[in-house]
Amino acid sequence: MRISKEQAAAMLLAMDDILILAHENPDGDAVGSACALCRALRSIGKNAWIHLESISRTDAFMAEGLTASDDFAPRHLVAVDTADAKILGVGGTDYDKQCKIELNIDHHISNAFFAENTCLDTDAAAAAEAVFDVLKLMKIPLTRDIAECLYVGIATDTGCFRFANTTAKTLRTAADLADAGIDLANINRLQFETKSKEYAAFEKMAIASMRTYFDGKCAMIVATNEMFTQSGVTDGETQVLSSVPRQIEGVYVGITMKEKKKGLFRISVRTNEPADASAIAQHLGGGGHKMAAGCSFEGSQEDAVRTILRYTEEELKKIGLL
Template sequence: MPMSNVCEVLTLADICAYLKERDNYVVLTHTNPDGDTLGSAYGLKLGLKKLGKRVQVVCCDEIPHKYDYFIDDSECDFVPETVVAVDVADIKLLGDLYERFEGRIDLNIDHHVSNTHYANRLYLDADAAACAECVYEILDELGIEFDRDIANALYTGLSTDTGCFKYGNVTDRTHRIAAKLYRIGVDASEINRIMFDTKSKSRVQMEMMVLNSAEFHFEDRCMVMAITLDVQRKTGCSRSDMEGVPPMSRSVEGVLAGVTLKENREGEFKISLRTYAPLDASAICGKLGGGGHKAAAGCTVIGSLEEAKSAILAAVKEALEELDAGSDIT
């Protein structure tokens, strides 16, 4: 096995020295790519290009067209030397690229508390609301002159991973970085219109069906929604149409845990969990082999819809019972 088990944890100075020294980068994103993994990857690509480096971004899945405004497909014809994964907490999240790159990730830039230290080098900032915050700090430390394209890529990461700057992961640093991107001329309102205020017709039809079959459990503290293959077929909704569903799962008053089950293929469900403190989504999904952040995490369960639902509901129930037991102590 070509696995190296040692993962060197890097400081900001270390990673900048490393990035300056190396060249011919391939930057990997996670499967089912979102605004943060893509914004981080292309922000890094555009930034490193300014240092004269050659960079290509590789994603195992098709990139949704809504991100076209920062996608840069130039300069892809070279032999990759340095492999970087961005916003990828676990090597399994590389999807089909997993086998090709196992044991060969030179550098991982991430902000997930659940990071599994699979890369040879890791720059991890679990206080960052988005991986794009980490990339901003790295490019800033490298002394790179930011332009509007870099700003648009990084802002997309910041905005999408914070639900348009309204989740609990937002800090003063998130806003400070956003402010700096405004100074560079980021197209913030247009980006947010595309990311948050635009829905396809099939998305609306899918939402109607999903809400129609929503369930409430544990004294209405847990809401469950399912996007079955049947719903996906009937509405023709795309992957990116389905991205906005998990945040809806905890939008009902009194709900502490929102569960979204998306049927990937017959007998396989991607579960997205959204919680409010003190419930810890990453810990709950960890019980089913997944992970993520305190308020947003995920896992994959093999089985029927009923089996997948029972598995995640059992884990949520346990967490709610711990919460109830804790609140009895005075």
């Protein structure tokens, strides 16, 4: 069932012993939304914890002290920033089988309504923006630590307020977060301007692999398993790479393929108007937003490249660019 933010707020106020989940390979919005919600629930006396599959080095500060131990038996499961049950980050647990996801707060247009109740705001630039609204309805005071988590979520999904999903409301929300006393410059520097040495080595190899197709309308990076091994980079840190192919002048479809393990590719699609990233990813069972989507592919690198190029070609033809 699709529910309003008011209903989501009422549901959360009635819950206790809550576990918060997010999508696998969680980005700043998934981690930020989960941690903000967890901290907010704790601030009104609830027993709340998070379970995230992995947390990147830069996101770790948000999750400090929030990760559930294995013996925590939640009475209520809540998800954030998760469009589909099959990408829910429950690796190594059976949380999703123990009890159903009672509430999902999300902003993906591709949301499959897998939870019992879905609070979906597709105008929200980030799940964190929707979480902010729900917390406000719950009348939970915006402390600095909650605001930091929400800010990371919103800044991540808007590319620091540069992407087309940034609305006046997004900026007003960010202003309220700034009012809570967060150190904007420092968070931005740590989150978006700092690279580990491992990532720098990885990025050099990955960018060297970039090729263009269809008269420069598509650019693709293939980051192989060897590049991960050689550089020692963690997967979470490589998320920023996805925006690189699209940055090239004339590119409408930017693709970043990462070989998670031999023969398994995670594909990020980033587009410029009017190309639709979600339409491309959907062919491979993925989804996301118009400008940013993802999917997976199992098989050889050649097949992965050939397949994604076929759907890219289809999209470029559909919008009259080929």
